Amino acid sequence: MSFNLSEFLTEGLISSVNNGLIPSELATVYAGNYLAKSLITQAQVTQVSDAITAYKAAQVSAD
Numbered sequence: 681m682s683f684n685l686s687e688f689l690t691e692g693l694i695s696s697v698n699n700g701l702i703p704s705e706l707a708t709v710y711a712g713n714y715l716a717k718s719l720i721t722q723a724q725v726t727q728v729s730d731a732i733t734a735y736k737a738a739q740v741s742a743d
Contacts, residue, residue, distance in 0.1 A: 689714055690724040694731040704732040
């Protein structure tokens with residue numbers, strides 16, 4: 681089994697937002713920076729964005 685940096689970064693961003701470790705705005709900035717450095721793909725940025733949207737929707741419905 682090999683280590684996949686792009687998956688690690690993507691999953692880390694999603695997990696960090698879902699666990700309240702970093703604000704969603706910061707995760708968006710990180711994702712953009714990772715994309716600019718070719719560390720993750722556009723599809724992975726979309727994954728992060730979709731996860732942030734789902735997280736925000738869950739927070740609204742919890743309130």
